[in-house]
Amino acid sequence: MIAKLSVARGAGRVEIEAEAPEWATVLDALESADGTQGILYRHSCHHGSCGVCGALVNGAPRLLCRTRLSELPPGVVRLDPLPYATVIADIAVEPGPLFDSLPDFGYLRPPARPGSVPDQAPLPSDRPERERERFEDCIECGLCLAACPVLVPVERDGSDEAKRPIRPFVGPAALGMARREIAKGGPASREARAVAAAPDGVAACDRAFACSRACPRGVAPGRLIEELRRP
Ligand code: SF4
Ligand code: FES
Secondary structure, three states: OEEEEEEEEOOEEEEEEEEOOOOOEHHHHHHHOOOOOOOOOOOOOOOOOOOOOEEEEOOEEEEHHHOEHHHOOOOOEEEEOOOOOEEEEOOEEEOHHHHHHOOOOOOOOOOOOOOOOOOOOOOOOOOOHHHOOOOOOOOOOOHHHHHOOOOOOOOOOOOOHHHOOOOOOOOHHHHHHHHHHHHHOOOOHHHHHHHHHOOOOHHHOOOOOHHHHHOOOOOOHHHHHHHHHOO
């Protein structure tokens, strides 16, 4: 089949075509296209575990490597950068807003971005290495933030206005992380309860559950937020 892709480039778009088999993903099509006109996109694992290939596919936040062409309606596939992320160029984004939202429970963190604090080293923690665990199952793709109607309240057209939250909200990934921390009952559970109880915590969620539908890993942050509402 011939896949036709329309990819955002700033205020304009780049149209490309790719020869792709039925089972191909959108990422496969991008990689096999001739003359991609230098389209910038991110990928690494190709199997839904690195979390860097998120984009809006026909307006919905998806992983490019987990979206088969055959599951999309016929016609041109429209690709746009994830909202609530920092656009590098075209559909390549850097999930800084997601990392900024995650509470510091002593987890290992990526190196600080230029201009952020503190320095390039992982955040200091007084907890032993064995207690530093990743937020289970979450691949930090940012799809839940892009899907959240509180964080991205208007039509997802990539404009600056579309990136402005309707109220301060720490976001589904951070609250899901807090719920897991409380469930573990570890040393950070008190801090996690404070994150959930803050004005920009559970109370700021509109219960749309768009985060759970968008999550490619079954983390179901919407359900975890509901669990945080219970006394
Ligand atoms: S909770 Fe799900 S959608 Fe949100 S960042 Fe983690 S893996 Fe991605
Ligand atoms: S390339 Fe790793 S999640 Fe898509």
